[in-house]
Amino acid sequence: MPHLEVVIILGLGVLLGVAVVSSFKDGTLPIRLKSFSGRLALLLTYVLVYIVGLRVAEVLPEILSRGSQALLITMALSAIPTLASLVLTYLLIRG
């Protein structure tokens, strides 16, 4: 499996979170850590989005040259999976 480290890091994060909650039953520290991890995740998201922007700048001529094709694929890849999820879920649970 490619990039197994992604799964390992995710698993380690989950295990550490579970260990923290089970070690501190009073709940004060987990709540603070949850707030901290939320802010850290937001910061990392901004850093990653900026890096994606830098990467996209490298292929901007390619994206612009594909113009309407890139737009069509983007719209299709956002709308069709979203709609298919909704339809399938509705068919299964009817609610």
Place this chain on the structure above:
Amino acid sequence: MIRSLGTLGVTSVFTLGVLTGMALGVRAPDDLLWFTLLGLIFVTGFSIGLDFSEIPSAVRNNVWNLVIPLATVAGSLTGGLMVHFLTGFSLRYSLAISAGMGWYSFTGTYLSGVNPYAGFLGYVANVLREVYTYLTYPILARRWRYSSVSIGGATTMDTTLPLITSAGGTEVGVTAFIHGVLLTSLIPILIPLVVSLPD
């Protein structure tokens, strides 16, 4: 409103990145991209771990809490497959982008490390999924408050959770949170797996 500004904020940062890259020709080192991504995955896993004890009882109390995430994954991948057949776009990238299920920072970053063009599509398509949720959930929730949770994908554990809870009610909020947690745990496994498929 604050959450909407969040989407606006990431779009602004994304645009800033594109403009910086164009103006200065700055290239992000692969290691920086990769280690920041691993950092985000670790922090996300840690947040999930802090709430992990609530998941088994929530699933026992309402089986839909498990059925809805499974249907969301199946629907998203089916949608990706449909896009491949309709547009002729690469099968593995169609599936990978649709498997992002709204987690644009992971999908965009991971794919831009493999193919920057696919990274761009993955980023924008998944930002749009979050935007669709903001626009359509309050309307759809009037008739289908549980099944409409699926449109939010992974965002239902954080950014779109307040909207879903206010429009659908507290019970749906719990379902949405479990839905987001399960999908967020699955996406970092699913996308690398799909990208490794032959085209």
